[in-house]
Amino acid sequence: MAIESVEKNFRSGIEGRLALVSLVYALAGAIFSWDAYIALLRQYSVSYFYALPPMLLGGLAVAAVVANPRAPVAWLKHILRERALGASLTIAIFCLAIASFSTFKHHIPAWLPFFADEPLAALDEWLHFDDPWRWAHAMAPDGSSSFLSLLYGPGWFVEWLGMVLVAAFITDNRLRIRYFVAFAATILLLGTILRAAGASAGPIFYDRMFGGERFADLVAVLAADPFGARMIGASDYLYSAYLSDDAVFGTGISAMPSIHVAMAVLNALLLTELKRWLGIVGWLFAAGIMFGSVFFGWHYALDGYASTVLVLVIWWWAGRIVDAPARPV
Template identity: 50%
Template sequence: MEVFEATPTKQMRITMHGVAVLCLVYVAAAAAVAPVTYLAMLTEYTFQKYSFPIPLFALFGMVGVAVFYRPRSPLTFILEKLRDRGKGALMIIAMFLLSAAAFSTLKHVTPVYVSFFADPFLAKLDATIHFGNPWKVAHAIFPLSLEPTLFVLYGPVWFVQMVGMVLVAAFAKDHAIRARYFLSLVLVAIILGSVVRIIGSSAGPIFFGRIVGGDRFADLMAVLGSSPWGGAMIETSDYLYSSYAQDRTVFGTGIAAMPSLHVALAVLNALFLSQFGRATKYWGWFYFSAIMFGSVYFGWHYAIDGYVAIIATVTIWRYSKRCVDR
C-alpha cells in the first residue's frame, strides 16, 4: 500500500487573457530593443495603414455574413454579433496592431545585430535537394498568362486575407478556436519571425546580388524584369532594400527569407479555415499553394524557407490545440 496517492497534475489552460499577456511581453521586448523604431512602427500601422481598412473590412464582412445567414433581418444579426463579440474583438484588434508593430520593429532591426550570413548555404542547399534551382522549374511549368493572377494573389490579396482572418477569428463565437488561432499566430511571430529568423538569417534570391554579391540569381532577376508583374516585384524589393540600406522605418519594412512568414501565415489560415467547412477549407489550401509557389516564382524565398515554415506552423497549430483543450 502506497503512503501517498499520486494525484494528476493540473495543467493551465490557455485563454485569450493568456494570449494577451504573451502579446504584451512580445511588444515590451520589441519596444525595449528599439523604442524609437517601435513608436514609428506603431504610428505607421495604427494611424496610417490600418485605421481605415480594418473598420471597412469588418463592415463589409459583417454585412455579407448577415445577409447570407439572416437575409430577413441582417441588421439584427449585426447588432447581436456586436453585442456578443464587439468589445472582445476590439481588444483583439488592438493587440494585433501592437504586435504587428512589434514584429516589424524586430524584423527591421535584426540585421543590425545579425548579418545575412545564411544565403550562400541556403541557395546551395535549395539547388542540391531540388537537383537545380526551384525558381527555374516554377517558371518552366507556370503559364505566363496566369502571372497577373499570381501577382494579385501574392500581393494585394495577401493584405486583405491577413486582416480578414484576424477579423474572422476575433468575431468567432467559439472560444477554443479563437484562442487556438491567436496563440498560434503569436507563437509563429515569436518562434519563426524572431528565433528561427536569427538562426537562418538570410535575404532571399531577389536580394542575393545586392546583399551577398555575385550573379547566382542574375537570370532570375532578368526573367522577372522582362514582365510587368515581375518588374513590380523588383520595385517592391527596391523599396525594402532602400529602407534597409538607409535604416528608414516604413510600412512593411524588413528583409527576411528563412523562414517564410508569408507561407507560415498562409498555412495557419488554411488550418484555421479548415475548421469551418469544405468551401473555406478549399480556399485556404488553394491560397496557401499560391503563396508557396509564388514565393519561389517571384524570388522572395528559397523553397526550403517554405518547407521549414510549413513544418513549424503545423507543429505550432497542434501544440496550440493541446494548450487550449487542457
C-alpha cells in the first residue's frame, strides 16, 4: 500500500508539472502575439464548442459498450464520477495550448524563410527513385481520392480531438499521463521547435513559394480530380492567409515534420495499449494519413518518416518517465 501511495503521488506530481508546462506554453504564445492568440483561441473555442458535446457523448457511449457490454450505464457512471473534473481541466488546458501551437505555427514563416524544401524534395526523389507523390497516385485505386480526402480532412480532426477526449477519461493514471506527456512533447518538439528547424512549405506550395514548375504535374493531377481540387482550394486558403498574415482557423504552412502523421501515430500507440484490435485500426488509420499526406502533396514522404520515428522515441521516453518510481533502486 505504501508503494502504491508513493507511485500515485509521483504520477500526480508529473500530471501537475505537465499542466504547468502546458499553461506556460500557452502563455508564451499569448505574449508573443496576443492578437493572433486571441483570434485563434476564439475560433478554436467556437469550433470545439460545437464539436465536443456530440463527440464526447458518442465517444463515451461507444467506450461504455466496448469496455463493459453487460453494464455500459454502470461503467459510464463510474467513469464520470472518477474523471469528470480532471477531464474537464485537461480539455480546457488543451484548448489554451493548441491556440498557442497555432500561433507559433502561424508566425514561423515570419521568423524563418522556407529554406528546407529544396533539399527535402531532392532527397525524397533520390530515396524513392522518383517523387513519392507519383508512386502514391500509381498505387491508389481509382476513386480513392474521395476516401483519402475524407480521411485526411475531417477524419483526422475527429480522431485527433476524439482521442484527446478518450485519453482525458482514462482511469489508468499511468497510461493517461504517458499519453499526455507524449502529446505535449510532440506539440512542443515536433510542432514548434523542429517545425522551425525544418521550415518547409511542402510540394503543393513549392512552385508558388519558389517559382518554376517543380511540382506542376502534381497540381495538374490534383486539379483534374474533384477531391484533389478541394485540396488545392484548401491550399489557396492557407496561402492567402500566409500572404495577408491573417490568423485564421487552421492557419500556418509547414511540411517538416508532419503533425498529421505524428498525432495519428501517437494515437495508434495509445489505442494499442487499450485494445489490440483498436491498435490495428489505429495503425491502419496512421498509414492512411501518411499515404494521403503524400498523395495530396501536403508533405514530402520524409516528413512522415521523421514524425513516425520521433513519436516512437517520445512514446518510449514518456513511458520511462511515468514508470520511473516502479523501477528498483
